[in-house]
Amino acid sequence: MTMQQPETMSTTEPPVVTSSGVEVVGSDRYYRDAKGCLIPENLVPAKDRLVDDVVRKIVGYADDISAQVARFKGHTFDDVNTTLDLIADKYGAKLGGSKGNVTLMSIDGTLKVQVAVADQLTFGPELQAAKSLIDECIASWSEGSRDEIRALVNHAFQVDREGKINRTAIFQLRRVQIEDERWQQAMTAIGDAIRVVGSKEYVRFYKRSSATDGWKAVTVDLASA
Known part of the structure; x- marks a missing residue:
């Protein structure tokens, strides 16, 4: 169905945008399309209005939850840091490690909060x-040998959709013990290529029914829920 474009409105009255996304000008109701055109409500198919309503409702809830999670994260780090400061004042020592990693646990051993600081890494030109x-090593090894190493190398240097090298696979290469001098030089080059460009704090929550049970993570993100 081809929708007719509304005539240019002579009124200078600014539209009033409702919570449902409908823009009201005087007594007329419009939807604004992706090109910025105002389409009279009666010309917008019912199914499109239904989808619009559902999307706005879901994203509205998502915005609220995102804001709550952000506030919760801020409060959590504030509470943890305040606790560590109090302990430092009392004993003159820090509860966390050199990178700020710390674990706090309830007295009964059923609740746990972990704060971890992870380095953010990139690789320099030494990686090439x-x-x-x-x-060179793979080419010189006899045909058919160490196929698992070849597969690991291909996986390690494969660039993902964001243009990033597989960092985990690169580190796995460094754990492979091969006496070939060129391999050893390559592992040294990988070590020299590592650049620490910053750090990021993570907080994780765990609970269990008793002190002898296994820990279960308390998730606060959609990806892990």
């Missing part, structure tokens, strides 16, 4: 030298 050396 490492790849060249590794390719």
Whole structure:
């Protein structure tokens, strides 16, 4: 169905946007399309209005929950840092490690809060030298040998959709013990390529029924819920 474009409105009265996304001008109701055009409500198919309503309702809830999670995260770090400051004042020592990692637990051993600080890493140009050396190793090894190493190398240097190297697989390569001098040089180059560009704090929550039970994570994000 081809929708007719509304005539240019002569009124200078600004539209009133309702909570449902409908824009009201005088007694007329409009939907604004992706091009910025105002479409009279009666020309918008019912199914499109239904989808619009559902999307606005869901995103509205998501906005509220996102704001609550952000406030909760801020309060959590404030509470943890205040607790650590109080302990430091009392004993003159920090509860966390050198990177700020700390675990707080309830007296009965059934609740646990973990704060971890993880380095954010990137790789310098030395990584390309490492790849060249590794390719030389694979090319010189007898045909059909160490296929698992070849697969691991291909996985490690595969660039993802965001243009990032598989960091975990790169570190797995460094744990492979091979005496070939070129492999050793490649592992040294990988180590030299690592750059720490910042750090990020993570907080995780756990609970269990008793002190002898296994821990269960308390999730606060959609990806893990």
